Amino acid sequence: MNIILLGPPGAGKGTQARLIENSRGLVQLSTGDMLRAAVAAGSEVGLKAKAVMEAGGLVSDEIVIGIISDRIDEPDCQNGFILDGFPRTLPQAAALEDLLASKNKSLNAVIEMRVDDEKLVERITGRFTCGDCGEGYHDTFRTPKEEGKCDNCGSSNFKRRADDNEETLRTRLLSYYKETSPLIGYYFAKDNLASIDGMADMSEVTNQIETILASA
Ligand code: ADP
Ligand code: AMP
Numbered sequence: 360m361n362i363i364l365l366g367p368p369g370a371g372k373g374t375q376a377r378l379i380e381n382s383r384g385l386v387q388l389s390t391g392d393m394l395r396a397a398v399a400a401g402s403e404v405g406l407k408a409k410a411v412m413e414a415g416g417l418v419s420d421e422i423v424i425g426i427i428s429d430r431i432d433e434p435d436c437q438n439g440f441i442l443d444g445f446p447r448t449l450p451q452a453a454a455l456e457d458l459l460a461s462k463n464k465s466l467n468a469v470i471e472m473r474v475d476d477e478k479l480v481e482r483i484t485g486r487f488t489c490g491d492c493g494e495g496y497h498d499t500f501r502t503p504k505e506e507g508k509c510d511n512c513g514s515s516n517f518k519r520r521a522d523d524n525e526e527t528l529r530t531r532l533l534s535y536y537k538e539t540s541p542l543i544g545y546y547f548a549k550d551n552l553a554s555i556d557g558m559a560d561m562s563e564v565t566n567q568i569e570t571i572l573a574s575a
Pocket of ligand 2: 368412451
Protein backbone atom coordinates (compact mmCIF):
# COMPACT_ATOMS: atom_id res chain seq x y z
CA MET A 360 0.00 0.00 0.00
CA ASN A 361 1.35 3.43 -1.00
CA ILE A 362 -0.13 6.58 0.51
CA ILE A 363 0.41 10.33 0.70
CA LEU A 364 -0.15 12.40 3.84
CA LEU A 365 -0.92 15.90 2.61
CA GLY A 366 -1.11 18.98 4.79
CA PRO A 367 0.61 22.19 5.89
CA PRO A 368 3.67 22.25 8.17
CA GLY A 369 2.54 21.14 11.63
CA ALA A 370 -0.53 19.23 10.40
CA GLY A 371 0.76 16.07 12.09
CA LYS A 372 2.05 14.21 9.00
CA GLY A 373 5.30 13.04 10.61
CA THR A 374 3.59 12.06 13.87
CA GLN A 375 1.00 9.94 12.08
CA ALA A 376 3.47 8.51 9.55
CA ARG A 377 5.57 7.09 12.40
CA LEU A 378 2.47 5.53 13.98
CA ILE A 379 1.17 3.95 10.75
CA GLU A 380 4.70 2.82 9.88
CA ASN A 381 4.65 0.65 13.00
CA SER A 382 1.07 -0.59 12.73
CA ARG A 383 1.10 -1.36 8.98
CA GLY A 384 4.71 -2.19 8.18
CA LEU A 385 4.99 0.69 5.73
CA VAL A 386 8.05 2.92 5.36
CA GLN A 387 7.87 6.64 6.10
CA LEU A 388 9.44 8.68 3.30
CA SER A 389 9.93 12.25 4.52
CA THR A 390 11.68 14.44 1.95
CA GLY A 391 12.26 16.99 4.75
CA ASP A 392 14.17 14.37 6.82
CA MET A 393 16.12 13.25 3.75
CA LEU A 394 17.08 16.82 2.87
CA ARG A 395 18.10 17.59 6.48
CA ALA A 396 20.31 14.47 6.41
CA ALA A 397 21.87 15.69 3.14
CA VAL A 398 22.52 19.12 4.68
CA ALA A 399 24.10 17.51 7.77
CA ALA A 400 26.28 15.30 5.56
CA GLY A 401 27.36 18.31 3.47
CA SER A 402 26.55 16.45 0.23
CA GLU A 403 26.04 18.20 -3.11
CA VAL A 404 22.24 18.05 -2.64
CA GLY A 405 22.63 19.35 0.93
CA LEU A 406 24.71 22.31 -0.21
CA LYS A 407 22.07 23.23 -2.79
CA ALA A 408 19.15 22.82 -0.36
CA LYS A 409 20.52 24.44 2.82
CA ALA A 410 19.79 28.14 2.26
CA VAL A 411 16.36 27.50 0.71
CA MET A 412 15.30 25.34 3.66
CA GLU A 413 16.56 27.87 6.21
CA ALA A 414 14.50 30.56 4.48
CA GLY A 415 11.36 28.38 4.39
CA GLY A 416 11.23 28.09 0.59
CA LEU A 417 10.88 24.97 -1.53
CA VAL A 418 13.87 23.01 -2.78
CA SER A 419 13.83 22.45 -6.57
CA ASP A 420 11.49 19.85 -8.02
CA GLU A 421 14.44 18.21 -9.78
CA ILE A 422 16.26 17.54 -6.50
CA VAL A 423 13.32 16.12 -4.54
CA ILE A 424 12.02 14.01 -7.43
CA GLY A 425 15.52 12.53 -7.81
CA ILE A 426 15.67 11.71 -4.07
CA ILE A 427 12.26 10.02 -4.06
CA SER A 428 12.89 8.12 -7.28
CA ASP A 429 16.05 6.55 -5.84
CA ARG A 430 14.49 5.88 -2.44
CA ILE A 431 11.40 3.97 -3.63
CA ASP A 432 13.61 1.51 -5.47
CA GLU A 433 15.14 0.33 -2.19
CA PRO A 434 14.07 -3.10 -0.88
CA ASP A 435 12.37 -1.79 2.30
CA CYS A 436 9.90 0.21 0.18
CA GLN A 437 8.58 -2.77 -1.75
CA ASN A 438 5.83 -3.49 0.83
CA GLY A 439 4.59 0.07 0.60
CA PHE A 440 5.36 3.58 1.81
CA ILE A 441 3.91 6.72 3.33
CA LEU A 442 4.94 9.90 1.54
CA ASP A 443 5.29 12.71 4.10
CA GLY A 444 6.06 16.14 2.61
CA PHE A 445 6.13 14.92 -1.00
CA PRO A 446 4.72 15.84 -3.48
CA ARG A 447 4.60 19.57 -2.68
CA THR A 448 4.03 21.01 -6.18
CA LEU A 449 1.96 20.00 -9.21
CA PRO A 450 5.11 19.06 -11.22
CA GLN A 451 6.17 16.81 -8.31
CA ALA A 452 2.72 15.15 -8.34
CA ALA A 453 2.94 14.56 -12.10
CA ALA A 454 6.47 13.18 -11.76
CA LEU A 455 5.33 10.86 -8.97
CA GLU A 456 2.58 9.47 -11.17
CA ASP A 457 5.07 8.76 -13.97
CA LEU A 458 7.53 7.23 -11.52
CA LEU A 459 4.95 4.92 -9.99
CA ALA A 460 3.59 3.87 -13.39
CA SER A 461 7.11 3.07 -14.62
CA LYS A 462 7.65 0.85 -11.56
CA ASN A 463 4.21 -0.82 -11.79
CA LYS A 464 3.06 0.80 -8.57
CA SER A 465 0.07 2.95 -7.73
CA LEU A 466 -1.28 5.25 -5.03
CA ASN A 467 -3.88 3.73 -2.70
CA ALA A 468 -4.88 6.94 -0.91
CA VAL A 469 -4.10 10.61 -0.50
CA ILE A 470 -5.08 11.80 2.96
CA GLU A 471 -5.47 15.51 3.53
CA MET A 472 -4.99 16.55 7.17
CA ARG A 473 -6.95 19.73 7.92
CA VAL A 474 -5.69 22.00 10.73
CA ASP A 475 -6.46 25.69 11.40
CA ASP A 476 -3.60 28.12 10.73
CA GLU A 477 -3.44 29.47 14.34
CA LYS A 478 -3.05 25.90 15.56
CA LEU A 479 -0.18 25.30 13.11
CA VAL A 480 1.78 28.19 14.64
CA GLU A 481 1.25 26.74 18.11
CA ARG A 482 2.25 23.25 17.00
CA ILE A 483 5.37 24.28 15.08
CA THR A 484 6.78 26.67 17.69
CA GLY A 485 6.43 23.99 20.40
CA ARG A 486 7.82 21.07 18.38
CA PHE A 487 10.97 19.16 19.35
CA THR A 488 12.29 15.69 18.57
CA CYS A 489 14.64 13.12 19.99
CA GLY A 490 17.94 13.58 18.16
CA ASP A 491 18.75 9.88 18.54
CA CYS A 492 15.56 8.01 17.52
CA GLY A 493 13.48 10.78 15.91
CA GLU A 494 10.49 10.47 18.26
CA GLY A 495 8.37 13.64 18.05
CA TYR A 496 7.29 15.78 21.01
CA HIS A 497 5.56 19.06 21.79
CA ASP A 498 5.99 21.49 24.71
CA THR A 499 2.25 21.29 25.49
CA PHE A 500 0.60 18.54 23.44
CA ARG A 501 3.10 15.70 23.83
CA THR A 502 5.67 16.00 26.57
CA PRO A 503 8.03 13.13 27.51
CA LYS A 504 6.61 11.01 30.37
CA GLU A 505 9.80 11.62 32.33
CA GLU A 506 11.10 15.17 31.88
CA GLY A 507 14.23 15.38 29.73
CA LYS A 508 14.13 11.69 28.72
CA CYS A 509 12.85 10.24 25.44
CA ASP A 510 9.96 7.78 26.04
CA ASN A 511 11.16 5.64 23.16
CA CYS A 512 14.94 5.34 23.63
CA GLY A 513 15.78 7.08 26.92
CA SER A 514 18.04 9.67 25.26
CA SER A 515 18.27 13.26 26.56
CA ASN A 516 19.47 14.56 23.22
CA PHE A 517 16.44 16.65 22.16
CA LYS A 518 16.51 18.93 19.12
CA ARG A 519 14.52 21.83 17.71
CA ARG A 520 14.55 22.67 14.02
CA ALA A 521 16.05 26.05 13.07
CA ASP A 522 13.11 26.66 10.70
CA ASP A 523 10.51 26.01 13.43
CA ASN A 524 10.15 29.69 14.36
CA GLU A 525 7.14 31.88 13.73
CA GLU A 526 8.80 34.05 11.05
CA THR A 527 10.07 31.14 8.89
CA LEU A 528 6.79 29.31 9.41
CA ARG A 529 4.95 32.21 7.74
CA THR A 530 7.14 31.76 4.61
CA ARG A 531 6.60 27.98 4.76
CA LEU A 532 2.84 28.54 4.98
CA LEU A 533 2.99 30.85 1.97
CA SER A 534 4.81 28.12 0.02
CA TYR A 535 2.13 25.67 1.16
CA TYR A 536 -0.83 27.79 0.07
CA LYS A 537 0.80 28.87 -3.21
CA GLU A 538 2.45 25.64 -4.37
CA THR A 539 1.09 22.69 -2.37
CA SER A 540 -2.59 23.35 -1.62
CA PRO A 541 -3.54 23.03 -5.35
CA LEU A 542 -2.73 19.32 -4.90
CA ILE A 543 -5.92 18.98 -2.83
CA GLY A 544 -8.02 19.82 -5.89
CA TYR A 545 -5.74 17.76 -8.11
CA TYR A 546 -6.21 14.56 -6.10
CA PHE A 547 -9.91 15.27 -5.53
CA ALA A 548 -10.37 15.45 -9.31
CA LYS A 549 -8.52 12.15 -9.62
CA ASP A 550 -10.93 10.63 -7.08
CA ASN A 551 -8.07 9.76 -4.79
CA LEU A 552 -8.60 12.22 -1.92
CA ALA A 553 -9.82 11.63 1.63
CA SER A 554 -9.86 14.53 4.10
CA ILE A 555 -9.65 14.18 7.87
CA ASP A 556 -9.87 16.44 10.92
CA GLY A 557 -6.24 16.95 11.92
CA MET A 558 -7.33 19.11 14.90
CA ALA A 559 -8.44 16.04 16.85
CA ASP A 560 -6.32 14.24 19.47
CA MET A 561 -3.42 12.26 18.02
CA SER A 562 -5.10 8.90 18.69
CA GLU A 563 -8.35 10.07 17.11
CA VAL A 564 -6.43 11.25 14.02
CA THR A 565 -4.81 7.79 13.82
CA ASN A 566 -8.29 6.19 14.01
CA GLN A 567 -9.52 8.35 11.13
CA ILE A 568 -6.50 7.36 9.02
CA GLU A 569 -6.89 3.65 9.87
CA THR A 570 -10.55 3.79 8.80
CA ILE A 571 -9.55 5.20 5.41
CA LEU A 572 -6.75 2.66 4.96
CA ALA A 573 -9.08 -0.21 5.84
CA SER A 574 -11.10 0.46 2.70
CA ALA A 575 -8.26 1.75 0.45
P1 ADP B 1 4.23 17.80 10.26
O1 ADP B 1 5.06 16.55 10.05
O2 ADP B 1 2.95 17.76 9.50
O3 ADP B 1 5.00 19.06 10.01
P2 ADP B 1 4.32 16.97 13.08
O4 ADP B 1 3.81 15.57 12.99
O5 ADP B 1 5.79 17.14 13.27
O6 ADP B 1 3.81 17.83 11.81
O7 ADP B 1 3.51 17.71 14.23
C1 ADP B 1 3.83 19.06 14.60
C2 ADP B 1 3.78 19.20 16.12
O8 ADP B 1 2.43 19.05 16.56
C3 ADP B 1 4.61 18.15 16.87
O9 ADP B 1 5.21 18.79 17.98
C4 ADP B 1 3.57 17.11 17.32
O10 ADP B 1 3.94 16.52 18.56
C5 ADP B 1 2.30 17.95 17.46
N1 ADP B 1 1.09 17.23 17.05
C6 ADP B 1 0.95 16.37 16.01
N2 ADP B 1 -0.32 15.91 15.91
C7 ADP B 1 -1.01 16.51 16.93
C8 ADP B 1 -2.38 16.44 17.39
N3 ADP B 1 -3.30 15.69 16.76
N4 ADP B 1 -2.72 17.17 18.47
C9 ADP B 1 -1.79 17.95 19.09
N5 ADP B 1 -0.50 18.05 18.73
C10 ADP B 1 -0.10 17.34 17.66
P1 AMP C 1 9.42 19.37 6.23
O1 AMP C 1 10.32 18.53 7.10
O2 AMP C 1 8.47 18.54 5.41
O3 AMP C 1 8.74 20.47 6.99
O4 AMP C 1 10.37 20.07 5.14
C1 AMP C 1 11.38 20.98 5.56
C2 AMP C 1 11.87 21.79 4.36
O5 AMP C 1 12.46 20.90 3.37
C3 AMP C 1 10.78 22.54 3.57
O6 AMP C 1 10.46 23.79 4.16
C4 AMP C 1 11.43 22.67 2.19
O7 AMP C 1 12.41 23.69 2.18
C5 AMP C 1 12.16 21.34 2.05
N1 AMP C 1 11.32 20.29 1.39
C6 AMP C 1 10.87 19.14 1.96
N2 AMP C 1 10.15 18.41 1.08
C7 AMP C 1 10.13 19.14 -0.06
C8 AMP C 1 9.51 18.96 -1.34
N3 AMP C 1 8.76 17.86 -1.60
N4 AMP C 1 9.70 19.91 -2.29
C9 AMP C 1 10.44 21.01 -2.04
N5 AMP C 1 11.02 21.26 -0.85
C10 AMP C 1 10.88 20.35 0.13
